Amino acid sequence: MKIFSASQMRMADEVTIKSEKISSLELMERAASQIFNLLHHRLQGAQIPIHVFCGIGNNGGDGLVISRLLVEHGYNVKTYIVNFSENRSKDFLVNYDRLKEIAKEWPFQIKSEEDFPTVQYQDMVIDSIFGIGLNRPLVPWVTQLIKHINNARCFTLSVDIPSGLYDYKKPDDAEGVIFADVTVTFQLPKLVFFLPQTGGYTKEVEVIDIGLDRNFLHQTPGIAELINKNEVVPLYRSRHKYSHKGTFGHCVLIGGSYGKIGSMVLATKAALKMGAGLATAYVPECGYEVLQTTVPEAMVITDSDDELEEINLDFEPSAVGIGMGLGTDEKTIKAFEEFLKENKAPMVIDADAINCMAKKPELLEHLPLQTIITPHPKELERLIGKWEDDFDKIRKAQEFSAKYRCVLVVKGANSLIIYEDQIYINNSGNPGMATAGSGDVLTGMLTGLLSQGYDPIRAAVLGTYLHGSAGDLIAQKNGFEALIAGDIVNNIGQAYLELFRQPQQQEQKS
Numbered sequence: 001m002k003i004f005s006a007s008q009m010r011m012a013d014e015v016t017i018k019s020e021k022i023s024s025l026e027l028m029e030r031a032a033s034q035i036f037n038l039l040h041h042r043l044q045g046a047q048i049p050i051h052v053f054c055g056i057g058n059n060g061g062d063g064l065v066i067s068r069l070l071v072e073h074g075y076n077v078k079t080y081i082v083n084f085s086e087n088r089s090k091d092f093l094v095n096y097d098r099l100k101e102i103a104k105e106w107p108f109q110i111k112s113e114e115d116f117p118t119v120q121y122q123d124m125v126i127d128s129i130f131g132i133g134l135n136r137p138l139v140p141w142v143t144q145l146i147k148h149i150n151n152a153r154c155f156t157l158s159v160d161i162p163s164g165l166y167d168y169k170k171p172d173d174a175e176g177v178i179f180a181d182v183t184v185t186f187q188l189p190k191l192v193f194f195l196p197q198t199g200g201y202t203k204e205v206e207v208i209d210i211g212l213d214r215n216f217l218h219q220t221p222g223i224a225e226l227i228n229k230n231e232v233v234p235l236y237r238s239r240h241k242y243s244h245k246g247t248f249g250h251c252v253l254i255g256g257s258y259g260k261i262g263s264m265v266l267a268t269k270a271a272l273k274m275g276a277g278l279a280t281a282y283v284p285e286c287g288y289e290v291l292q293t294t295v296p297e298a299m300v301i302t303d304s305d306d307e308l309e310e311i312n313l314d315f316e317p318s319a320v321g322i323g324m325g326l327g328t329d330e331k332t333i334k335a336f337e338e339f340l341k342e343n344k345a346p347m348v349i350d351a352d353a354i355n356c357m358a359k360k361p362e363l364l365e366h367l368p369l370q371t372i373i374t375p376h377p378k379e380l381e382r383l384i385g386k387w388e389d390d391f392d393k394i395r396k397a398q399e400f401s402a403k404y405r406c407v408l409v410v411k412g413a414n415s416l417i418i419y420e421d422q423i424y425i426n427n428s429g430n431p432g433m434a435t436a437g438s439g440d441v442l443t444g445m446l447t448g449l450l451s452q453g454y455d456p457i458r459a460a461v462l463g464t465y466l467h468g469s470a471g472d473l474i475a476q477k478n479g480f481e482a483l484i485a486g487d488i489v490n491n492i493g494q495a496y497l498e499l500f501r502q503p504q505q506q507e508q509k510s
């Protein structure tokens with residue numbers, strides 16, 4: 001699913017108004033009445049006090065429509081106008097009059113802290129103060145109002161986006177943003193819902209289709225793409241009946257050091273489970289028996305010592321995954337450098353191999369085109385430097401990717417796959433996956449896909465999704481805490497099958 005910026009959303013709005021020959025007021029009515037329908041369906045007329053806080057722009061206009069429909073259906077509603085500016089939007093004003101015509105009680109004006117209403121824990125709040133139009137700091141009393149609403153801890157529904165969130169930078173005051181139980185957002189999800197600094201402001205997101213112009217939505221490239229099952233199924237390549245193990249390549253996993261051989265076991269198994277035809281593990285001597293015993297399907301080549309000092313392969317690999325448990329010893333960096341100069345196969349670079357590159361940036365010049373690099377936040381910082389906020393992090397990652405023509409998989413709650421100006425946001429996975437070895441498994445999985453001839457961007461998107469999806473299958477059975485990396489490997493097959501599982505159908509009555 002695409003993600004648009006605020007200005008692209010506004011453009012979609014305008015194009016729809018033109019193509020459908022409707023007014024912006026009608027579009028507002030259509031959008032906001034869908035939110036009302038959702039509420040009505042869930043509340044079924046329940047008489048809990050509903051406080052609707054409206055700003056003075058179009059987000060406030062949406063709130064006024066919701067208020068009017070709630071009043072018309074006999075709900076117990078109080079409407080407030082958060083008067084932070086005199087520049088009321090045209091559609092706000094029309095809906096303001098419409099509400100005044102039918103409501104017994106006129107909307108209550110809030111102009112300072114003295115006007116704050118009492119909101120109780122049992123009540124409900126509709127947050128329509130700011131939408132995607134927020135573009136400058138809030139006046140202090142509005143920040144206080146947001147804190148006042150949050151203090152009530154009552155069920156809060158935000159319209160389009162929690163008020164106080166910008167769509168292009170982190171909030172000025174981390175507490176000056178509505179904490180929503182649910183955000184009902186129009187047409188497309190917003191980037192802020194998936195970034196670590198801003199994703200936590202809403203527990204749930206519901207995207208509603210408000211019928212914006214299909215052609216425009218289809219033809220306009222978004223700023224990012226949200227990756228769910230629908231997006232990855234077309235990336236999967238089915239297997240031909242007459243294929244043989246050579247068809248799926250011979251990949252090599254390189255890494256390991258004394259006490260860190262387990263990382264190589266996980267990665268090697270993962271590459272095979274993803275479908276690589278053959279896999280070789282290249283490890284220091286101390287890893288030989290461990291690998292031969294725990295992954296009998298793999299071949300093993302060893303270096304002479306407890307750390308890797310040279311990397312000499314006697315075959316041309318179809319793909320390389322390097323870095324798991326590797327260490328950053330000077331001799332290892334040297335071996336890595338020599339290998340990079342020789343190697344032409346597609347690569348995945350992880351963990352200590354990333355740290356080697358951070359220590360010696362000239363290594364980056366030798367990467368094959370579209371090498372996949374899989375940093376966690378600390379490793380990313382070593383590559384691209386510190387960032388101001390998540391948006392700045394994305395910009396810097398994009399610049400890095402463009403400079404070195406590499407694919408970055410920025411690991412996190414929603415891992416981001418970044419290639420030049422393209423951003424893919426993975427939407428599978430869960431907090432149980434923040435566990436030792438989870439990254440080694442991912443590297444093995446991506447290497448396994450490259451080995452089969454998947455191009456690097458497809459491999460990164462599909463592999464990251466399947467990694468999260470395998471984790472989700474485990475969490476459904478065992479919960480988050482007990483999830484360990486080896487379980488992810490063992491669930492790769494199920495994750496593939498899950499791609500093609502249809503939701504259970506209700507039996508049709510004849």
Ligand SMILES: NC(=O)C1=CN([C@@H]2O[C@H](COP(=O)(O)OP(=O)(O)OC[C@H]3O[C@@H](n4cnc5c(N)ncnc54)[C@H](O)[C@@H]3O)[C@@H](O)[C@H]2O)[C@@H](O)CC1
Binds near residue numbers: 010058059186
């Ligand atoms: N784009 C769409 O497809 C649709 C948008 N609609 C609504 O329209 C919203 C956007 O409306 P607006 O563009 O009017 O913007 P908002 O309602 O988000 O903001 C209100 C106005 O306040 C001003 N403002 C921004 N920051 C401020 C600050 N710190 N202090 C004081 N004033 C500030 C802005 O200039 C803006 O015009 C969406 O979030 C959505 O709720 C819906 O009505 C229907 C369809």
Ligand SMILES: [K+]
Binds near residue numbers: 129158
């Ligand atoms: K809002």
